[in-house]
């Protein structure tokens with residue numbers, strides 16, 4: 001990443017913090033952050049960023065900038081068209097914006113109250129295919145459950161999380177079995 005890229009990310013973080021200070025962690029705040037990510041998604045330096053494998057090789061990602069474990073964290077992720085990521089959460093709210101390709105995003109909601117560790121009843125509530133510059137967002141646990149897949153080819157997208165999710169154990173859900181297991185992002 002060159003100096004201009006580092007400065008661009010610093011400006012994005014300052015703008016996102018201002019949005020959150022005024023609008024809070026709300027749909028309106030996430031929509032405003034989505035517009036900031038949309039602006040960044042056209043940056044040519046993003047094309048050259050190298051990514052590391054995640055989700056057992058189904059996806060790749062890299063942290064571009066982080067304010068620390070409990071601070072804003074921006075990642076660039078790539079999802080393969082071959083198969084979807086498992087249904088997972090992040091332990092954080094997030095706003096995603098497609099850089100290139102198309103993303104099939106499915107959002108799931110929990111039907112249980114979480115009283116039985118390792119068990120979860122889920123319902124698919126939303127499916128959306130996003131193209132370049134389009135955004136989706138999700139709120140904090142338990143509303144951060146989703147899976148993603150490249151549509152017609154790989155998709156790369158920016159995701160701004162409310163925390164550094166690379167340090168938080170994720171839950172990987174099996175909706176048919178009604179179970180989940182927890183592990184650090186691999």
Ligand SMILES: [Fe+2]
Nearest residue numbers: 088089090146
């Ligand atoms: Fe995710």
